[in-house]
Amino acid sequence: MFVVISAVGCNNKSLSPTPDSAEAYYNRGVDYYNNGDWDRAISDYDQAIRLNPDYAMAYNNRGNTYFIKGDLDRAISDYSQAIEINPSDAVVYYNRAVAYNKKDDLVQPLATMIKQFS
Numbered sequence: 001m002f003v004v005i006s007a008v009g010c011n012n013k014s015l016s017p018t019p020d021s022a023e024a025y026y027n028r029g030v031d032y033y034n035n036g037d038w039d040r041a042i043s044d045y046d047q048a049i050r051l052n053p054d055y056a057m058a059y060n061n062r063g064n065t066y067f068i069k070g071d072l073d074r075a076i077s078d079y080s081q082a083i084e085i086n087p088s089d090a091v092v093y094y095n096r097a098v099a100y101n102k103k104d105d106l107v108q109p110l111a112t113m114i115k116q117f118s
Helices: 022-034 038-051 056-069 072-085 090-102 107-117
Strands: none
Touching: 022 038, 022 056, 038 056, 056 072, 056 090, 072 090
């Protein structure tokens, strides 16, 4: 349905994020996501974003987690933030379009894509 940007070789049993490592929190969030622990995934993505507010992948993956939880507005907000940070990432446009589609709102993503790519 949508694309999760995964961590490589992450195992939350061996990961204890240092207080200043956005990547470590992000990677553990991916692990929690992959294991269906949505709330812990969101918590770690939150921390990664606090440490690195320009972490587009963390916004994308937190958006995916909100999507799974059924919070489409938050998912769309996170996808939009990821697009603002990295407007060339087609994956995030796709994920946001899927969320808009789930809300039965296809006008907004189409208008954004036309504006972005014209």
